Amino acid sequence: MSERETSVLLTGGAGYVGAATADALLAEGHRVVILDDLSSGHTDTIPNEASFKTGSYGETDKMEELLRDARIDVIVHCGAKSIVAESDEHPDRYFANNVQASLNLLNAACNIGVKRMVFSSSAAVYGAPTSSTINEATALAPVNTYGATKVAFELALRSFADAYEMQSISLRYFNVAGSTERVRERHDPETHLLPRLIHAAESGEPFFIYGNDYATPDGSALRDYVHVADVAAANLAAVNYLLRDGAPTGHNAVNIGSGVGTSVKQAISAVERATKRTVNVQVQPRRAGDPPRLIADITRAVALLNWRPRQSETTRIIRSLIG
Numbered sequence: 001m002s003e004r005e006t007s008v009l010l011t012g013g014a015g016y017v018g019a020a021t022a023d024a025l026l027a028e029g030h031r032v033v034i035l036d037d038l039s040s041g042h043t044d045t046i047p048n049e050a051s052f053k054t055g056s057y058g059e060t061d062k063m064e065e066l067l068r069d070a071r072i073d074v075i076v077h078c079g080a081k082s083i084v085a086e087s088d089e090h091p092d093r094y095f096a097n098n099v100q101a102s103l104n105l106l107n108a109a110c111n112i113g114v115k116r117m118v119f120s121s122s123a124a125v126y127g128a129p130t131s132s133t134i135n136e137a138t139a140l141a142p143v144n145t146y147g148a149t150k151v152a153f154e155l156a157l158r159s160f161a162d163a164y165e166m167q168s169i170s171l172r173y174f175n176v177a178g179s180t181e182r183v184r185e186r187h188d189p190e191t192h193l194l195p196r197l198i199h200a201a202e203s204g205e206p207f208f209i210y211g212n213d214y215a216t217p218d219g220s221a222l223r224d225y226v227h228v229a230d231v232a233a234a235n236l237a238a239v240n241y242l243l244r245d246g247a248p249t250g251h252n253a254v255n256i257g258s259g260v261g262t263s264v265k266q267a268i269s270a271v272e273r274a275t276k277r278t279v280n281v282q283v284q285p286r287r288a289g290d291p292p293r294l295i296a297d298i299t300r301a302v303a304l305l306n307w308r309p310r311q312s313e314t315t316r317i318i319r320s321l322i323g
């Protein structure tokens with residue numbers, strides 16, 4: 001299939017990853033239809049070149065109509081609720097939105113014959129593994145409801161791929177961070193480390209480190225940060241992979257990270273250098289369930305999608321957040 005003629009339905013396209021993904025898809029010549037219920041998205045990040053519909057991907061009838069009328073070839077499913085603490089307080093909302101409503105979308109796609117889907121999964125599917133790097137064969141063992149909902153929908157994609165000859169890819173993003181010229185992180189509440197650190201540096205408010213006695217080089221936890229533009233490029237690479245002539249049916253899970261661990265203390269030093277301010281660090285005890293290291297093995301992303309991170313050095317991500 002010619003890449004120039006393709007139409008992509010992008011759920012959650014008014015959100016952080018979705019808006020950056022819309023830009024990447026449009027730049028490649030794909031037609032983009034954004035569907036977002038604006039529960040956490042922002043209309044001002046929707047590119048003018050994309051069509052926009054307000055609504056939930058959980059409305060099967062409307063989804064069937066949209067998929068048919070817009071002649072969608074592939075769905076990029078970025079829409080979700082994604083606040084971990086809220087997911088444990090309100091599992092009903094998370095299973096309803098991230099699993100049940102997503103299943104409705106998947107059924108609509110199957111009914112209309114749209115058989116390609118790229119899903120925004122998460123490293124949260126792995127929970128707190130002990131291995132030094134995480135590959136896709138690492139056991140799925142989520143430690144929160146949010147991660148459980150991502151596992152549940154991945155399993156549905158796998159079963160649908162087997163039974164209905166669908167082609168799907170679950171991209172397991174690690175910690176998405178950074179800004180592009182048009183898109184920046186505007187989560188409310190902001191739970192992600194780098195934007196919170198920059199806020200702490202600029203405001204002087206205390207910044208809490210949970211645990212500084214882990215078995216890591218400097219005692220603080222190691223995480224894998226991947227630039228949002230690299231994540232958008234991964235979504236584009238997955239779309240192009242599924243659109244290739246002869247792309248096999250089935251489901252693949254693929255880690256999307258930088259492949260490099262950055263410790264909390266390294267992130268603090270980098271933010272201090274970039275902002276020329278001191279962060280008011282306060283060390284707290286470890287939190288239950290926080291693993292010492294979560295670092296992606298990205299071998300499969302390179303092999304399957306010919307994708308590699310290009311902008312994900314932590315200092316570069318931090319500069320993009322400040323600049």
Ligand SMILES: NC(=O)c1ccc[n+]([C@@H]2O[C@H](COP(=O)([O-])OP(=O)(O)OC[C@H]3O[C@@H](n4cnc5c(N)ncnc54)[C@H](O)[C@@H]3O)[C@@H](O)[C@H]2O)c1
Binds near residue numbers: 080
């Ligand atoms: N940001 C990260 O670090 C990260 C890491 C791993 C995985 N992810 C996943 O990537 C995806 C995007 O995350 P994000 O950070 O851009 O979040 P976000 O909250 O900025 O974007 C999610 C978008 O989905 C929309 N949405 C939610 N429910 C919807 C529904 N039922 N119908 C239509 N639209 C709906 C929201 O309005 C929002 O615009 C999510 O699936 C998230 O779980 C994000």
